[in-house]
Amino acid sequence: xxxxxxxxxxxxxxxxxxxxxxxxxxxxxxxxxxxxxxxxxxxxxxxxxxxxxxxxxxxxxxxxxxxxxxxxxxxxxxxxxxxxxxxxxxxxxxxxxxxxxxxxxxxxxxxxxxxxxxxxxxxxxxxxxxxxxxxxxxxxxxxxxxxxxxxxxxxxxxxxxxxxxxxxxxxxxxxxxxxxxxxxxxxxxxxxxxxxxxxxxxxxxxxxxxxxxxxxxxxxxxxxxxxxxxxxxxxxxxxxxxxxxxxxxxxxxxxxxxxxxxxxxxxxxxxxxxxxxxxxxxxxxxxxxxxxxxxxxxxxxxxxxxxxxxxxxxxxxxxxxxxxxxxxxxxxxxxxxxxxxxxxxxxxxxxxxxxxxxxxxxxxxxxxxxxxxxxxxxxxxxxxxxxxxxxxxxxxxxxxxxxxxxxxxxxxxxxxxxxxxxxxxxxxxxxxxxxxxxxxxxxxxxxxxxxxxxxxxxxxxxxxxxxxxxxxxxxxxxxxxxxxxxxxxxxxxxxxxxxxxxxxxxxxxxxxxxxxxxxxxxxxxxxxxxxxxxxxxxxxxxxxxxxxxxxxxxxxxxxxxxxxxxxxxxxxxxxxxxxxxxxxxxxxxxxxxxxxxxxxxxxxxxxxxxxxxxxxxxxxxxxxxxxxxxxxxxxxxxxxxxxxxxxxxxxxxxxxxxxxxxxxxxxxxxxxxxxxxxxxxxxxxxxxxxxxxxxxxxxxxxxxxxxxxxxxxxxxxxxxxxxxxxxxxxxxxxxxxxxxxxxxxxxxxxxxxxxxxxxxxxxxxxxxxxxxxxxxxxxxxxxxxxxxxxxxxxxxxxxxxxxxxxxxxxxxxxxxxxxxxxxxxxxxxxxxxxxxxxxxxxxxxxxxxxxxxxxxxxxxxxxxxxxxxxxxxxxxxxxxxxxxxxxxxxxxxxx
Numbered sequence: 001x002x003x004x005x006x007x008x009x010x011x012x013x014x015x016x017x018x019x020x021x022x023x024x025x026x027x028x029x030x031x032x033x034x035x036x037x038x039x040x041x042x043x044x045x046x047x048x049x050x051x052x053x054x055x056x057x058x059x060x061x062x063x064x065x066x067x068x069x070x071x072x073x074x075x076x077x078x079x080x081x082x083x084x085x086x087x088x089x090x091x092x093x094x095x096x097x098x099x100x101x102x103x104x105x106x107x108x109x110x111x112x113x114x115x116x117x118x119x120x121x122x123x124x125x126x127x128x129x130x131x132x133x134x135x136x137x138x139x140x141x142x143x144x145x146x147x148x149x150x151x152x153x154x155x156x157x158x159x160x161x162x163x164x165x166x167x168x169x170x171x172x173x174x175x176x177x178x179x180x181x182x183x184x185x186x187x188x189x190x191x192x193x194x195x196x197x198x199x200x201x202x203x204x205x206x207x208x209x210x211x212x213x214x215x216x217x218x219x220x221x222x223x224x225x226x227x228x229x230x231x232x233x234x235x236x237x238x239x240x241x242x243x244x245x246x247x248x249x250x251x252x253x254x255x256x257x258x259x260x261x262x263x264x265x266x267x268x269x270x271x272x273x274x275x276x277x278x279x280x281x282x283x284x285x286x287x288x289x290x291x292x293x294x295x296x297x298x299x300x301x302x303x304x305x306x307x308x309x310x311x312x313x314x315x316x317x318x319x320x321x322x323x324x325x326x327x328x329x330x331x332x333x334x335x336x337x338x339x340x341x342x343x344x345x346x347x348x349x350x351x352x353x354x355x356x357x358x359x360x361x362x363x364x365x366x367x368x369x370x371x372x373x374x375x376x377x378x379x380x381x382x383x384x385x386x387x388x389x390x391x392x393x394x395x396x397x398x399x400x401x402x403x404x405x406x407x408x409x410x411x412x413x414x415x416x417x418x419x420x421x422x423x424x425x426x427x428x429x430x431x432x433x434x435x436x437x438x439x440x441x442x443x444x445x446x447x448x449x450x451x452x453x454x455x456x457x458x459x460x461x462x463x464x465x466x467x468x469x470x471x472x473x474x475x476x477x478x479x480x481x482x483x484x485x486x487x488x489x490x491x492x493x494x495x496x497x498x499x500x501x502x503x504x505x506x507x508x509x510x511x512x513x514x515x516x517x518x519x520x521x522x523x524x525x526x527x528x529x530x531x532x533x534x535x536x537x538x539x540x541x542x543x544x545x546x547x548x549x550x551x552x553x554x555x556x557x558x559x560x561x562x563x564x565x566x567x568x569x570x571x572x573x574x575x576x577x578x579x580x581x582x583x584x585x586x587x588x589x590x591x592x593x594x595x596x597x598x599x600x601x602x603x604x605x606x607x608x609x610x611x612x613x614x615x616x617x618x619x620x621x622x623x624x625x626x627x628x629x630x631x632x633x634x635x636x637x638x639x640x641x642x643x644x645x646x647x648x649x650x651x652x653x654x655x656x657x658x659x660x661x662x663x664x665x666x667x668x669x670x671x672x673x674x675x676x677x678x679x680x681x682x683x684x685x686x687x688x689x690x691x692x693x694x695x696x697x698x699x700x701x702x703x704x705x706x707x708x709x710x711x712x713x714x715x716x717x718x719x720x721x722x723x724x725x726x727x728x729x730x731x732x733x734x735x736x737x738x739x740x741x742x743x744x745x746x747x748x749x750x751x752x753x754x755x756x757x758x759x760x761x762x763x764x765x766x767x768x769x770x771x772x773x774x775x776x777x778x779x780x781x782x783x784x785x786x787x788x789x790x791x792x793x794x795x796x797x798x799x800x801x802x803x804x805x806x807x808x809x810x811x812x813x814x815x816x817x818x819x820x821x822x823x824x825x826x827x828x829x830x831x832x833x834x835x836x837x838x839x840x841x842x843x844x845x846x847x848x849x850x851x852x853x854x855x856x857x858x859x860x861x862x863x864x865x866x867x868x869x870x871x872x873x874x875x876x877x878x879x880x881x882x883x884x885x886x887x888x889x890x891x892x893x894x895x
Contacts, residue, residue, distance in 0.1 A: 004051050007070040007083065008375045009368055022361045023074075024340040025081045026333075027128035027188075030138035031089040031145070032195075039090070039138035040071075042193055043082055046330050047075060052084055068093070068121050070128075074364065080337060081364070083128060087121040088114065111451040115402070119395035125155050127378050129253055130166060130184040131371045133340045133361075134191060136333070142194040142227060142265050144235050149242045151398070156244070156253035158394040159183075165387055169373050173366075178358040182250065185360040189336060189346050190254040192235065193329065194265040197224055224265055232263045249357045255348035257336070264332040405450020413460050416444040420464045427474040427488045437464050477510055479531045480538055480860040480867045485510040509533075517757030520546035521670040521856045522554065523688045523808055526757065532860065535652065535867075539668035539858045555673040560840030562649040562663040652862040655834040669824075669838040670856035671845065679852045680747060680812045683774050686761075690753070692795065694771040695760035698749035698810055699780035703818065703889055705742040711818060746820060747812035748780050748887060752804030754794035760804060765789055784887045790828055791876040800874050806882060808856050815850035821888040822847065828861040828868045830879035836861055846894040 032039035040052035051073050068087035075082070088094045128135060139145060166183030179185055221229075236256060239245045249255055256262050339346060345359040362370070377387070396403070420440040425432070444460055445453070475485035491497060491507045514531035521543050532538030650664040680686070685696035705711045749761040749769070761769045763778040765788055793801040806826075813820050823844030827835045836858070838845070847853050861868045871877055 004071060004073040007072045008372050009072060019365045020363050021079050022341060022343075023079050023081050023364045023367060024134065024337045024361070025083065025132045025185075025367065026134045026136060026337070027083045027085065027132035028136045028138060029085045029087075029125065029128065030136075030193075031140060032091065032138060039195075040084060042136075042138050042195070042329070043073070043084060046333060047073075047082075051082075068117060068124055070124060078334075078337070079341060079364075081367070083132060085121075085124055085128060087124070088117040089121070106454065108451050108454040111401070115395065115399045118398060119391070122151060122155055122158070122394055122398055123378055123391055125151070126159050126162065127374060129155065129159060129188055131367075131374060132188050133186060133359075134333075134336055135188050135254060136191045136193055138193050138195065140195050142197050142231060144192075144231065144238065146238065149238065149244060150400070152239075152244050152253055153242070154394060154397045157397070158390055159253065160251075161390050162387070165377060165384070166374065169377055170370065173370055173373075175362075175366075175370070176358075176360055179360045182358070185362065186346065187249050187252060187348075187357040188254050189348065190256055190262065191333070191336065192231070192263045193332075194231070194263070197227060197265045197267075199223055199227065224267065228261065228263045228265055231265075232261070235263065249348060255346055255357070257346070257348055260335060261332065264329055266329065401450055402452055405448075405452035406456075408450060409444075409448045409452050409456035412444050412447045413456050413463070415447075416440040416460055417463050417467075419443055421467060424467075424472065427472055427486075428468075429474045429476055429484055433464075433468045437461070440464060475510065477533060479510070479512060479514070479533045480535065480862065481514075481531055482869045482872060483512045483514050483531055485533070486512045516755045517690070518542070518753065518859070519688070519690065519759070519807070520550045522551040522672050522674055522854050523686070523751065523759075523810075523856075525550035526689050535668070535860065535862045536666055538860045539653075540666040542859075543670060543856065551672055551674075554675075557671040557845060559667040559669055559671075559838045560663055561667055562665050564649075564665075650864065652864045652866075653836055653858065654839045655836045655861075655863050657834040658864055663839055667839055668858040671838075672854050672856070673848070674852040674854060677812045677815060677850045677852055680810075682747065682776075685771070685774075686749075686751075686810065688759070690757050690759040692758055692760045692768075695769050697761065697769050697771045697776045698747035698812065699761075699763055699769070699776070699778055699783055701746045701748050701780035701784060701887070702743040703746060703814075705744060705818070706891065711742075711744070711816060744814050744816055744818055746814050747810070748783060749810045750783065750788055750806055750882070751808040751810065752792050752794070753807045754796065754802045754804040756794070756796055756802055758794050758796045758804070760794065762788065762792055768792070768795060780887075785884060787881040787884050788886075789876055790826060790880040790882060791871060793874070793876070803871060803874055803876060805859075805870070806857055807859070808854055809886070811847060811853040811855070811887075813847050813849045813851050813853065817849065817891065817893065819849055819890050819893060820847050821845065821890050822855060822886055823888060824855060824857070824886055825883040826857065826861070826881075827883060828870075828880050829877055833868055833879065834863050835883065836863075844888065846890060846892070848894060 028039065028043055030039050043052055044050050052071060068085065071084040071086060073082045073084075074080075086093055137148070163183045167180055170180045170183065236245075239256070244253065245256065246252055340359070340361060343359060343361050346357060348357075377383075383391075417440065420436050424436070440460060441457065444457060448456060471488065473489040475487050475489055477485050479485070487508060487510070489505060491505045492509060493507050495507065497505075510533040512531050515528045516531075517526050518529045519526045525546055527546055529542050532542070648662060650658055650662045652658065653664060653668050680698065682697070682700070685691075686698065688696070751759055751761050753759050762783075763769045763780075764782040765786055767778075769776065769778065788806070790806045791803040792806075794804045795801065809822070809824070811820055811822065821844045823837075823841070825835050825837050827833055860870075871880075
């Protein structure tokens, strides 16, 4: 006797007694629930011993198989080989597969997982239908599962295609011609065993009346027998109508007997029940039962017999006492087995005179050799490619949900794709692409159904992406003011890429055709500028180009910038020279570069300069004196100091969030002297183009004379002792007496430019300068002591006026030894935005007296984190301010 194990067999059959006997092979398939509904117990009941282990949801330690498999057992007493197919249709096996899934699966992946196991089950069915004489379908209930019809049809179609491969395996085994031609021992007979009848207890126990004669009692059928016959008729009609059974038996997947029972339903004593549930129900019945003592004894006997059957259900159902042998499950099966072992064959022809199917009854040894080769053909490691294609087609034919979903989704994808391409612009950005793609996906999701939705959604996504990337991509780069480039996807002339990408994408600079008027550094020349995409072009190059036409020769105060390192063999960069009026000498030209180290070793380096900052308004020029020592030279007040050169420079502008030791490569600010203070006429205002009418006047700033200074007329100057002469000389000093207070007058003003080219000056945070008949009533008090806005609505339009941006501050300094010091601090956005200031001017810049100065602000503000976008809704941000403290006074003259 062979021990039950997994197929293929590994035992040595030559040592087995009865290996040369003819055997009948029975395959057991179907569906089973967990525990007491497992179909393996049906075989145990036939064999009257626990051959196959029962598994439930709590006992899965031994379930190491992740796919369906076949268990076998050889009964040497009856010469029967049992093949038990365990698949996903067994609840305990399905639970084991689900518990061993490591990752979470999507609905589509879970569908593919189940259908993959179902296809493996169909392949195992083909193996059983070509290696078995009888196939027993075990079902938990007495209802025929119509899903078998589709499975049987697809299995038969696949088996027909596999006949040439099976014939090739059987060719060298010396089998009969019919076996070799058809690829199977016979057309197997299909039997059904139902584990539960669904009848009530009264219907099951219904017996003929004892007064009836014996002959009539034998003719009367019990309700469970009637159910079996009715179920047989239903199965026959369904299989016949679905063309699973035809007149030609040899071409059918299986046969069903015409004159023998092929459906068996387990009786009450044979049905497998939960013992706990049975004991509780019996206990409740005993508590509420008012039967007589005789009925109680009968009930106890029935309960004892049921309990005995229940607790013995571990080994399988047993035949109840007193039941005839002709109604037992083993008798039902053995009547079909005898036809095989006696080699009588199955006369299951549906028409009279039909040729019966062939029948081969091999020995155990012969069947073992052939079945091993067939199993390797189906489930071996190296399956033939043609054979594998048949199995793939079998899987596709079984997956009706996927076939329906494929057809449905394939119909919707072109509709959604046309919706995406409808009214598409020649070029558009990714935001438009995503919006159009979202609309297409919405239409697709509304009509697509089934497990193929995810697959076709990816196809739709790829199709839309390909349509957009095929020459319709708009350049995604936005200007520093927030406007996108209007050109299609391209490369910049300075980009270095591979040859393939360079051939597909053109090289051109960014543009968006957004041109706005903008004045030069001093404000006297206006030109049109393109919307900048680069910080250097925005804040430096544009104004430098205009400076060549207008204000390039004016005296200016330069701010600290980073100069790249140079090697000893390179040409020394030219240090910017200042005008004589600036009273600053550039000693770098007169000192030998080789002696720099000796000179600078004795110099003093202030803490402010060590951080790359200035304590005044002097010019700082950095460059490397030697590549090995990595030093820089800074000119300050005509002295040489040595400082470590910054290996990096700022990509943005100097602000409160930028590293203190880094400087930009260019200055975004400009400070120019237009000339003497007399250039400004308070009666005419600024004589520059673009100003709105009566909005070009600077505001008078009356600066109180410091008490006790030499400017105070109540204090004599050194060498003056009083008298008329001394008094007359003090009266001639440039100061005014207003309301008993000594003041000195200067003129200041913040100039704004709107995108339409209009310019105006604001007198307060909420008012534009407006002179009446060249008479200005406002003063600069609010301008000096309050935060001023960076953006202000222009009065050129009444509805949705454009915002003017602060671009210049004009200062007319008095001709007295009281100096104006400016310390610009700009916060262009909310309170979280960094504050920007000129490079190297942590303490401000002192201006010379009797001069007309103009400070030009940056056109855009860019920190290391990126540009600060200007407002887009014509509403000034509440946090964008020019912080107070811009205008200060000092008696210390600039050095």
